[in-house]
Amino acid sequence: MNTVISVNVGLPREVPWQGKVVRTAVWKEPVAGRVMARRLNLAGDGQGDLAGHGGEHRAVMVYQLESYRHWQNHFQAADFPYGQFGENLTVDGLADTDVCIGDRYRIGGAMFEVTQPRVTCYRVGIRTGHADMPALLVSHQRPGFYLRVIEEGEIGAGDEIVKIAEGPERISVATINALLYLPDHPRETLERALRIPALSQGWQGSLRALLAAAEDSNAGPHATQAAAPQWPGFRPLKIVSTCNESDDVRSFVLGAPDGSPLPEALPGQYLVVRLRPPQAALPLVRNYSLSGPQGGGLYRISVKREAHGAASGYLHASMKAGDVLEASAPRGGFTLLAGTAPAVLLSAGIGITPVLAMLHALAKEASSSRQVWWVHGARNGKRHPFAAEAHRLLAALKTGKAFTAYSQPDADDRLGEQYDGAGRVDIPLLQRLDVPQDADFYLCGPAGFIDALTAGLKLWGVASANIHTEAFGPAAPMTPGIVNPDQEPPHAPEGQAGAGPGVTFTRSGLTVPWGDGYNSLLEFAEACSVPVRWACRAGVCHNCESALIGGEVRYSPDPLDPPADGNVLICCSTPVSEIQLDL
Ligand SMILES: Cc1cc2nc3c(=O)[nH]c(=O)nc-3n(C[C@H](O)[C@H](O)[C@H](O)COP(=O)(O)OP(=O)(O)OC[C@H]3O[C@@H](n4cnc5c(N)ncnc54)[C@H](O)[C@@H]3O)c2cc1C
Ligand code: FES
Numbered sequence: 001m002n003t004v005i006s007v008n009v010g011l012p013r014e015v016p017w018q019g020k021v022v023r024t025a026v027w028k029e030p031v032a033g034r035v036m037a038r039r040l041n042l043a044g045d046g047q048g049d050l051a052g053h054g055g056e057h058r059a060v061m062v063y064q065l066e067s068y069r070h071w072q073n074h075f076q077a078a079d080f081p082y083g084q085f086g087e088n089l090t091v092d093g094l095a096d097t098d099v100c101i102g103d104r105y106r107i108g109g110a111m112f113e114v115t116q117p118r119v120t121c122y123r124v125g126i127r128t129g130h131a132d133m134p135a136l137l138v139s140h141q142r143p144g145f146y147l148r149v150i151e152e153g154e155i156g157a158g159d160e161i162v163k164i165a166e167g168p169e170r171i172s173v174a175t176i177n178a179l180l181y182l183p184d185h186p187r188e189t190l191e192r193a194l195r196i197p198a199l200s201q202g203w204q205g206s207l208r209a210l211l212a213a214a215e216d217s218n219a220g221p222h223a224t225q226a227a228a229p230q231w232p233g234f235r236p237l238k239i240v241s242t243c244n245e246s247d248d249v250r251s252f253v254l255g256a257p258d259g260s261p262l263p264e265a266l267p268g269q270y271l272v273v274r275l276r277p278p279q280a281a282l283p284l285v286r287n288y289s290l291s292g293p294q295g296g297g298l299y300r301i302s303v304k305r306e307a308h309g310a311a312s313g314y315l316h317a318s319m320k321a322g323d324v325l326e327a328s329a330p331r332g333g334f335t336l337l338a339g340t341a342p343a344v345l346l347s348a349g350i351g352i353t354p355v356l357a358m359l360h361a362l363a364k365e366a367s368s369s370r371q372v373w374w375v376h377g378a379r380n381g382k383r384h385p386f387a388a389e390a391h392r393l394l395a396a397l398k399t400g401k402a403f404t405a406y407s408q409p410d411a412d413d414r415l416g417e418q419y420d421g422a423g424r425v426d427i428p429l430l431q432r433l434d435v436p437q438d439a440d441f442y443l444c445g446p447a448g449f450i451d452a453l454t455a456g457l458k459l460w461g462v463a464s465a466n467i468h469t470e471a472f473g474p475a476a477p478m479t480p481g482i483v484n485p486d487q488e489p490p491h492a493p494e495g496q497a498g499a500g501p502g503v504t505f506t507r508s509g510l511t512v513p514w515g516d517g518y519n520s521l522l523e524f525a526e527a528c529s530v531p532v533r534w535a536c537r538a539g540v541c542h543n544c545e546s547a548l549i550g551g552e553v554r555y556s557p558d559p560l561d562p563p564a565d566g567n568v569l570i571c572c573s574t575p576v577s578e579i580q581l582d583l
Contacts, residue, residue: 006090010027010045024481025086033156057201063091070142085124096117102166106162116176233550234327250305263330273326282502283511285506288303290353291386293361342371343440346444346445348376373401380408384404405424438463439466443469500515504579520573522571536571552579554576
């Protein structure tokens with residue numbers, strides 16, 4: 001007979017951890033008597049971070065007595081208090097290998113449905129005192145699972161747990177957990193799992209991403225980029241020609257020094273360029289999107305000269321045809337999707353570069369009836385690069401529509417010729433242009449432009465999956481549960497400089513020597529205030545997966561499922577050579 005052994009609840013509290021403060025409700029205490037199970041919570045229970053935990057599909061967490069015995073044995077620990085694994089119900093029975101997603105159970109006066117395995121989160125590591133606990137729970141195939149409350153009612157220790165319905169497809173908690181987090185992702189099981197209506201939205205999204213990767217043989221399982229890079233690290237490229245595109249943007253066409261053709265890039269990808277100005281102590285490493293057409297064996301980057309900008313200033317002032325720089329292979333997952341869906345290319349300022357490469361690709365398919373919108377915001381005619389080029393490409397399209405907005409037109413800028421209206425690109429403009437809501441939207445420009453348009457598109461009803469963005473700087477950080485996250489600009493870590501290999505954070509424009517006191521590149525990036533994304537900090541969830549542009553790392557522990565080729569999990573790796581990370 002399956003039984004409830006203990007009902008445990010806890011409210012969020014703030015706990016000190018590694019010099020930071022974490023808001024968490026992972027501390028759960030057994031309660032005496034009966035407890036009301038409501039749609040979002042047990043009475044007296046709560047979650048510290050509603051982005052990662054809680055909500056209707058993660059209302060009640062279950063962990064098994066049998067797994068308690070397993071961990072007592074594993075850690076040689078005498079006793080564990082109930083609630084130790086952050087669970088609301090400690091139960092006898094209901095093994096992860098037996099319980100299936102969508103199974104329904106009656107407990108006391110309430111009815112529940114199984115929705116997903118445990119969230120792999122570092123907080124269970126804090127609670128148990130074992131930082132690698134999130135990885136152990138997965139590798140030992142003992143995650144535990146979440147319940148949705150179908151019928152509210154009272155429950156208590158000693159209640160029998162009665163199965164009243166079986167979920168479709170019969171995929172157990174252990175199987176679906178391994179499907180997401182362990183190396184094998186069979187397509188057929190992914191498709192079956194996605195047919196279970198009870199599976200939470202979050203897990204459906206993750207499994208859909210795996211399915212998409214399974215369809216692209218080049219992409220890694222949790223890939224943040226479209227395909228494996230075509231060469232490791234950096235190779236020399238010669239500047240074949242340069243061309244001024246506007247007052248402050250200059251293009252550099254790059255080729256192999258021996259004249260052989262460069263591999264084809266995907267429209268929207270970028271290079272990481274390494275420059276060695278004679279007067280600089282360290283090389284400058286910066287990202288530049290490819291702005292030119294695909295094919296032809298050459299790459300074109302287009303660089304806006306920033307006031308006081310080190311790399312852009314050097315490129316404009318000193319680099320000329322015949323000079324050689326070093327560049328990574330084309331990288332990045334902001335690429336034009338194949339297909340026939342309408343494409344809306346939205347850019348502002350120098351954000352024009354990757355979408356211009358997309359426009360080249362679309363113009364190549366000129367015979368297709370794919371609808372294309374080109375909407376660009378520039379300051380004025382002098383700051384409007386590629387006007388003629390975009391015009392020519394749009395003219396080649398069967399169904400191309402365009403609008404250029406100048407935010408501060410000059411008196412001699414010609415309305416109706418150089419630009420179509422004064423102001424900025426916004427949602428009312430897209431609505432006036434009859435942009436369809438089911439299009440794929442590609443956005444690149446300043447952070448404010450991307451944030452405002454992304455929020456506006458969502459409000460307008462565009463599906464998040466159809467909004468694709470490229471930020472010309474670090475990605476937004478994800479630091480679940482951290483109270484007052486670090487917002488300082490990137491800097492060298494405090495204290496004496498380390499003696500290890502140089503670590504370059506390309507998007508942050510920072511190169512610093514690795515120091516011995518750090519357990520992982522993630523800890524080192526945090527010490528440098530480099531924006532990072534993570535959740536488990538133990539090599540399971542892949543939230544910290546970042547592009548490793550060059551160099552080598554060592555893993556400890558090994559990730560359960562390796563990252564895509566050319567990527568790295570920074571939470572469980574340290575550098576063994578000079579490295580460049582796309583952070
Ligand atoms: C994926 C990606 C693609 C990109 N694609 C492009 C592209 O196609 N074209 C492009 O031009 N850029 C692109 N960038 C941005 C590019 O990588 C650089 O960030 C940009 O060229 C600025 O580098 P910098 O060395 O010139 O400026 P940095 O020296 O790194 O300075 C950064 C900023 O600080 C300001 N600054 C520096 N020193 C001072 C000072 N003393 N006082 C006041 N302000 C100061 C500069 O004006 C600059 O705005 C891209 C970035 C990413 C992440
Ligand atoms: S934070 Fe989860 S794998 Fe690195």
